[in-house]
Amino acid sequence: LVERALTRILTPGTVLEEDQLDPRSGSWLAALNWDKKGLHAAWVDLSAGIFEIASEERPEDLVSCLDALSPTEIVVPAAIFQQDLPEEVEWLLKRSIVTQLDREETESRDPAGELCQTLGVLSLEGFGIDAEHPAVPSAATLIRYSSEMLRRTPGNLNRLSWRRLDETVRVDSATLRNLEIFEVTKGGRSGSLIDCFDQCVTAAGSRLLERWFANPVRDVPELHRRQSLISIFHDRTIQASDLRAALRQTRDLSRILSRLQNRIRNPREIGGIRDTLRQLPEILSGLQILEDEKATDLANRIGEFAELKEILEKTMAEELPGKLNDGGVIRDGYDEVLDRVRSLARNARTWVAEREQEEREKTGIKNLRIKYNGSFGYFIEVTKANVHLVPDEYVRKQTMTNAERYYTEDLKEKEKEILNAEDKAIAREEEIFQGVVDRVLTDADGLRRTAEALAETDLLIAWADLSRMRGYVRPEIDDSLEIDIENGRHPVIEESLRSSPEGIAGADSFVPNSCALSSESHQIAVLTGPNMAGKSTYIRQVALIAFLAHTGCWVPADRCRIGWIDRIFSRVGASDELARGHSTFMVEMNETANILNNSSERSLIILDEIGRGTSTYDGLSIAWAVIENLHGQGPRGPRTLFATHYHELTRLEDSLPRLRNFSVSVKEWNDQIVFMRQVIPGAADRSYGIQVARLAGIPVPVIDRAKEILEALEGGSTATNAPQQS
Amino acid sequence: LVERALTRILTPGTVLEEDQLDPRSGSWLAALNWDKKGLHAAWVDLSAGIFEIASEERPEDLVSCLDALSPTEIVVPAAIFQQDLPEEVEWLLKRSIVTQLDREETESRDPAGELCQTLGVLSLEGFGIDAEHPAVPSAATLIRYSSEMLRRTPGNLNRLSWRRLDETVRVDSATLRNLEIFEVTKGGRSGSLIDCFDQCVTAAGSRLLERWFANPVRDVPELHRRQSLISIFHDRTIQASDLRAALRQTRDLSRILSRLQNRIRNPREIGGIRDTLRQLPEILSGLQILEDEKATDLANRIGEFAELKEILEKTMAEELPGKLNDGGVIRDGYDEVLDRVRSLARNARTWVAEREQEEREKTGIKNLRIKYNGSFGYFIEVTKANVHLVPDEYVRKQTMTNAERYYTEDLKEKEKEILNAEDKAIAREEEIFQGVVDRVLTDADGLRRTAEALAETDLLIAWADLSRMRGYVRPEIDDSLEIDIENGRHPVIEESLRSSPEGIAGADSFVPNSCALSSESHQIAVLTGPNMAGKSTYIRQVALIAFLAHTGCWVPADRCRIGWIDRIFSRVGASDELARGHSTFMVEMNETANILNNSSERSLIILDEIGRGTSTYDGLSIAWAVIENLHGQGPRGPRTLFATHYHELTRLEDSLPRLRNFSVSVKEWNDQIVFMRQVIPGAADRSYGIQVARLAGIPVPVIDRAKEILEALEGGSTATNAPQQS
Structure with missing residues (x-):
């Protein structure tokens, strides 16, 4: 038994190995803490070198942000469980793998100092973070925990970002689920919005998509930048497709770097860097040829690394083994010493090969063979029938059923020579290889920036491509308080209908619908119409288009203008929440209360069937009062879509100036109903419940x-x- | 490589091995066929020797019957998928492991003849089954499939029963799920009704409970029989507890028999039969001492098997090995031949043991050892340090790191003697054992009857015991059209509150409620009251009590009288049905239509919130018309509990003579609500939705x-x- 030093402890949040990571998904390790000042969190993707903190008074905001990341492991101070945790935090922890840490692992006299040391900076102020930021201790805990697991300080972190939730469009956990952004209600990614928009050719592109979906932004110039790039790629099809072909040949630079920086080194990954560098000139010229300012900015983030590339080309063999010990990592001709020992080994091997023929001739044994195996080295094998021909200098080594095996002194000699030379060759290769790795790491920062720019290029080209294929448009995003969508479609349902034209009974293709809302004039749309006519699909589709617009993506519509949104709220169905043990009506009212208490005039709200879980008049009164409250007395209110079965609510159009009635059209034919799936102005005249009952x-x-x-x-x-x- | 003949093919529905079966649950293999005459099915539990058929024009009835059994495997003709299957059948097949059979495996010229041969009868008429019964081919398919898998005709089937669904209380699949009879909505047995009523001490008792729950009966005399027995066990606590202690010592007779009859034989299982037989005298006298006619009937179904028991006592060793080859199956002193070879082996082993001491003295090697291992047999082991003391007659056999191993001629001799004697002993044991198994099987029918009676005794004692502990009463079941429950409780919730007194906020113990319905006078109870006040619990509890009464069990109430029921219907919540892809309202209406189309004046119907999925007036109109329809113009109608939020429906009391209003009481206190959980006559004055919204x-x-x-x-x-x- 060989004693081995403990080199790593593997935990779900600290793995770096390629075969243990989902290439298309981030691998987040998070740390949480909860105190009087609110909820504080830090999260790191060690495999990609991304490190962020956030702190919020209202725990639910940070919980939904973490929920969107879905961390593979969360570390918390064990002491946190001694107090009453907010329900949302408990819910999050229940859904995750949680590692509890003792006090000595989480408390530190100088957390900011520890962070500075790891990040290689003198102060956190360069990142815009104060040393007293309440999430700094959580970040330090993360570093301490990762160092403990990796058995050294993570080598690939050099930046800490503060995620300010008020710079993002907040989408709470219930809404993420209701809108099936990351996974569908019945579980799984297939059929979700992200699944519908992931056509990246690189894993890093898919991971960036995940981050942009988890983090829709209010930053209009940034959204315009993304849109413009999509626009260029959209129009310049051939150039985009060339770029895409080059991107397809690149490897997962940021994850490779993270492994190298944390001492997990294998020759093939250096080969991955070389393969990527080989594509860079083409990608750079592909971007520059577009002669667009934003594309040039993107190109400027991509380095050439000509010197590094030359070194890699010169040193590394073309075909690389998975392990250093297998040999053949370094190119012939690069290093004299290596070439010499290699040729020694090669010559000795040739000598052995020639020897077989010689011995055959000498002994007259035609089927004499010189073989090699790991435990015995080289030996001469003679079948039993020819043993009498064996010369005296052969020494018997092993008896087989049908043959005898021998060695000779000069064979042994050569064997030693070969093994010796091979050992030397590998030692020399290792030496050179470590030098190459060290050289790669001097370019680590530039390579990481390049990796990010490549991921962005990939994602934006993918979005451009699907926008062209599916007929999406570039949404206008501005500071107005409006939403104006012409012929919008539900992206996921439209695609599923396209792939199976009979997906929904009688519908050949998706029926588009427009939507116009404005905080200042037509603020609230009350939507009536029968069951199954498509009310829920419509209000979800508006929310999805608004969501997509804030990721920079183009949207499924003929035209779209959206004044930026601070939060998207939804109250639609409560089945999955029932597990928390509330009655349906209680859940409905909880979600409604959240909306009333936290929406602003910049919010978008979709409400489906408020007040259903109680008596008619109670429910109607509550729905009525909720609408009045959302409308308010002032000149503005949150943009709201309200689907309801209470036809009585359509009367509110008379008293509330910013409320409009809409309905989903239905044709009656021989007392049967035909769903037209068209949203039209005006209240529904009937709800056709009785026709459905007959069906x-x-x-x-x-x-x-x-x-x-x-x-x-x-x-x-x-x-x-x-x-x-x- | 040893070639082995294929002896068995294992499929989920044909396993018999103890470690692959859930001891507390039946293992059903079913065959289905669907043609113009309806749905035909046969099902068999090979592990228990139960074999039944059924055939129904309306597939849903048979589907819910099969659903309650939850077969582990269903075989169907592959051709069945070439036609449009009824939705229910598709649903059932989707939930099961389905094996498709080719035409030659399912078609037969003379299915009835095949069945007769397997069952060992001349005609099926003895079982009341016509040779032309449409389910006979399915039964024949089952036999053919089992025979193929077992590689011989199943040896333990001698009876075929025709399950006539109109002799049972039909409970459709949706209702089984709504009422959480076999499993809870979120999955799993824990928390279900069956879980709450399973306190059997034998696995066969638990399986009988499962069958009685899957098959509630309308047969009033049979129900009276079960109740009377519970009554006796309830009153004679000490005798029941003695019987239970004896039952606890019995083994799973029917499953052991099934394995023996299908050539899976192991000594320990024969020991299990012996252990069971040992308990029979005590169980018999325990039943007879009760001096009750029905207990005596039960006792009469239990044999004594004195002769068989004597044989087992005489032949089988007290401690039995798991495999025949291990030896030691047959008692010393039973067979002269066996005793002789055993003593040969024993003497030789003594000789070896004594030899070690002798050799030590002879050679002077103190740590000399005689050891045995499977590949080398006996050998003498001497440590390297003492090798110089080894005498010449030792022959070297094997060199170890620290020791040398030797044999001597006489040691080899003895070894042969021992092995020879042991082989002979095992051969002889095998011979005797097979004789014993054959002898057991001559009593197979009697043993199986006994096993059934023991399972019944166990189940009824368990029910008597829990009825006493929980204060249940014996329900009166008669031919009336009434339900009269005084202070009924929800059995599952009551128990969960008992184990955690704070299970439901503010409730220390379950609040009992009465219920009086009559087809002819107070037929329909309309129940209003606020959310979370307990309306759903109440209507479910009435249905559960009615269900329990038809299994023969006592019920959680102070007094209970029920006129037998033909079907129990429910329409409560539809969340789990949504997976089938209908809108909530469509599901609701489907279930309601099923009730209106199939209920009779003997049915019990519970309805929770009809009409919620559509507009207020549509929903109200439908609910209104549904109640009027259930009430009907005639003098009678199905007993109905109708929980609703439509306060408007309480007005129906004026126009429908057999309708009564009830409500769940609530106290208001400082504009807060306190739930009293008491069902009282009269309509609720308010529904408190607004108070809940405030909360x-x-x-x-x-x-x-x-x-x-x-x-x-x-x-x-x-x-x-x-x-x-x-």
Whole structure:
């Protein structure tokens, strides 16, 4: 048994090995703390060298931000569980792999100092972070924990960013789930929005997509930058497709660097860097040829690394082994010493090969063979039938069923020579290789910047490509308080219909619908119409288009203008929340309360069937009061889509100046209903519940009687004055 | 490589091995066929020798029957998929492991003849089954498939039963799930009704419970029989507890028999039969001492098997090995031949043991050892230090790092003697053992009857015990059309509250509630009251009590009288059905249509919130018409509990003579609500939705405005005449 020193401890959040990471998804290790000042968090992707902190008074905001990252491991001080945690934090921790740390692992006299040391800076101020920032201790905890697991300080962190949640469009956890951004309700990525928009050719591109989806921004110039680049790639199809072909040949630079910087080194990965560097000139000229300012900016973030490339070309063999010990890492002709020992070994091997023929001739044994195996080295094998021909100088080594094996003194001699030379060659290769790795790491910062720019190029080309294929448009994003979508479509449903034209009964292709909202004039759209007509799809589609616009992506519509949004809220269905143990109605009211308490005039709100879990009048009164509150007395309010079965609410158009009625159109044909899936102005005249009931098999006499009752109700009988059975 | 003949093919539905079966659950293999005459099925539990068929025109009835069994494997003719299958059948097949069979495996010229041969009868008429019964081919398919897998005809089937669904209380799949009979909505058995009622001490008892739950019966005399036995065990606590202690010592007779009859034989299982037989006298006298006619009937189904027991006692060793080859199966003193070879082996082993001491003295090697291992047999081991003392007659056999191993001629001799004797002993044991197994199988029928009676005794004692511990009563079941429950409780919630007194906020123990329904007078109970007050719990509890009463079990109430029920219907929540891809409202209407189309005046119906998925007036009209339809024009209708948020429906009391209003009481205190969980006559005056909304954090101005609107609505504003914002 060989004693080995402990070199690494593997935990879900600190793995770096290629085969243990999902290439298309970030690998986040997070640290949390909760105190009187709020919730504080730090998170790091060691495999990509990204390191961020955030701190929020209201824990739910930070929880949904972390939820979008979905960290593979969360470390928390064990003491955190001695207090009452906010429900959201408990929920997050329940969904994650949590590592509890003792006090000595989480407390530090000088967390900021520790961070500075690891990041190689004198102060955090360069990152715009004060030493007293409440999330700094969490960041220090992360560094201490990672160092403990890696058995050394992470070598690839040199930047700490402060994620200011008020610079992003906040999308709470319930809404992420309701809108199926990262995964669908029944679980899994397939069918989610991100799945629909991931057509990157590099893993780093997919990971960037994930980060941009987790972090939609309010920064209009940044959104314009992304859009413009998509626009260029959209128009210059051939150049974009050339760029894409070159990108396809690149390797996962940032993850390779992270492994090299943390002492996980293998020759093939250096080969990956070389392969990537080989593509850079083409990518650079591909971007420059576009003669666009923003594309040039992108190109400027990509280095050439001509010197490094030359070194790699000169030193590294073309075909590289997976392990250093296998030999053949360094090119012939690069190093004299290496070439000499290699030729020694080669000559000795030739000598052995020639020897076989010689021995055959000498002994007259035609099937004499010189073989090699790991435990015995070189030996001469003679079949039993020819043993009598064996000369005296052969020494017997091993008896087989059908043959005898021998060695000779000069064979042994050569064997030693070969092994010796090979050992020397490998030692020399190792020496050179470490030098190469060290040389690569002197360019680490530039390479990392380049990796980021390549990922961005990949993602934006992918988006440009799918925008062209699917007929998306570039949304205008401005400081207005409006949303104006012409012929918008639900991106996921549209694509699934395209791939199976009979996906939804009777629908051949997706029916587009427009939407116009404005905080100052048509602020609230009340949407009525029968079940199954597509109300939920419509309000979700508007929210998805708004979401996409804030990632920089183009959107499924003919035209789209959106005044930037600070938060997207949704209250649609509550089935998955039921597991938390509340009654449906309680969940509905909780989510509604969150909206009323936290929305601003810059928010977008979609509400589906408020007030369903209680009695008619109670529910109606609550829905009514909620709408009035969202409308407010002032000149503005949050842009709101409100789908409802309470036809009574359509009356609010008379009293609330910024409210408009819409409905989903339905045609009646022989007392059957045909869904047109068209959103039109005005309240629905009927909700067709009775027709649906008939389709479902309710007996005809019951249907007829229900119609009678409905007519009586609509004819003005008050609720307390019910129709009598005829 | 040894060539082995294929002896068995293992499929999920044909395993018999103990370690692959859940001891507390049946293992059902089913065959299905679907043709113009309806759905036909056969199912067999090979591990217990139970074999049944059924055939129904309406596939859903048979599907829910199969769903309750939850077969581990279903075989179907591959051709079945060439036609449109009923949705229910597709749903069932999707949830199961399905094996498709070719035509030649499913078609037969004479299926009835094949069945007769396997069952060892001349005609199926003895089982009340016509040779032309449409499910007979499915039964024959099952036999053919099992025979193929077992590589012989199943040896333990001798009875075929026809499950007539109109003799059972039909409970459709949706209701089984809604009421959480076999598993809870979120998955798993824990927390289900069956889990709450399984306190059997034998696995066969638990399996019988599962069958009785899957098969609640309308057969009043049979229910009375079960109840009476529970009653006796309930009153004679000491005797019941003695019986239970004896039952705890029995083994799983029916599964052991099935394995023996299908050539899976191991000594320990024969020991299990012996252990069980040993308990029979005590169990028999324990039943007879009760001096009760029904207990005596039970005792009469239990054999004594005195002769078999004597044989087992005489032949089988007390401690039995798991495999025949291990030897030691047959008792010393039973067989002369066996005793002789055993003593030969024993003497030789003694000789070897004594030899070690002798050799030590002879050679002077103190640490000399005689050892044995499987590949070398006996050998003498001497440590390297003492090798110089080894005498000449030792022959070197093997060199170890620290020792040399030797043999001597006489040691080899003895070794042969021992091995020879041991082989002979095992051969002889095998011979005797096979005789014993054959002898056991001559009593197979009696043993199987006994096993059934023991399972019943176990289950009924378990139910008697939990009825006493939990204060259950014996329900009266008669031919009336009434349900009269005094102070009923929800069995599962009551138990969970008992184990954690703070399970539901503020509730220390379960609040009992009565229920009185009658097809002819108070047929329909309309239940109003606020959310979270317990409406759903109450209507479920009534259905559960009715269900339990039809299994023979006692029920959680102070008094209970039920006129037998033909079907239990429910329409409560639809979340799990949404996976089938319908909108909520469509599912709701489908289930409602099923109820209206298939209920009779003997049915029990519970409905929770009909009409919620559509507009207020549509939903109200439908709910209204549904109630009128269930009430009907005639003198009788199905017993119905209807929980609703439509307060308007309480008005129906005026027009429908057999409808009564009830509500769940709530106290208001400082504008807060306190749930009393008491069902009282009369309509609820309010539904408190607004109070719940306040609890959920809706801002106070919105709450106040909602109250204003509510007052206006209730004050008689018609729906088309909405209150204006003040």
